[in-house]
Amino acid sequence: MSDERLTMIVGAVLMLGIMLLALRWTFGTGRDLPAPHLPDPDDPTGDGLLTEVARVPTEAAAQVLRSRLADAGIRATIGRAGPSHRLLVFPADEAGARVVVAQNRW
Incomplete structure (x- = not known):
């Protein structure tokens, strides 16, 4: 009976780990992506070509x-x-x- 219980606990922990990895991959912060460029409002050259x-x-x-x-x-x-x-x-x-x-x- 203890082998069955240990197998069930290991299976549940493994399934939880897989779920956490899937959620992290789906809803992650994307820190490896470059941040969008935000123009500086005090920059005199912020008008581009104008x-x-x-x-x-x-x-x-x-x-x-x-x-x-x-x-x-x-x-x-x-x-x-x-x-x-x-x-x-x-x-x-x-x-x-x-x-x-x-x-x-x-």
């Missing part, structure tokens, strides 16, 4: 400047920086964009 040409306090002002740039054939996007809005363009268009933004149209 360069800031203007910073305005409201979204409406940013939309007006963006439409002026679009009229000049310059692609632009609007980004947020805290309470202000930033106008971003590609480096090749930076000089032209600064000229268009600096023009006063009333």
Whole structure:
């Protein structure tokens, strides 16, 4: 009777070990996988290929400047920086964009 009981205990421990390995493999933390890249909000080069040409306090002002740039054939996007809005363009268009933004149209 003790041999049967010992076999049952060893079988249960073995089955528990197999279950733990299967669960670890299925729901493991994946520490061997690389962590996703999180951009640093304080990094001035965090805009990728884009360069800031203007910073305005409201979204409406940013939309007006963006439409002026679009009229000049310059692609632009609007980004947020805290309470202000930033106008971003590609480096090749930076000089032209600064000229268009600096023009006063009333």
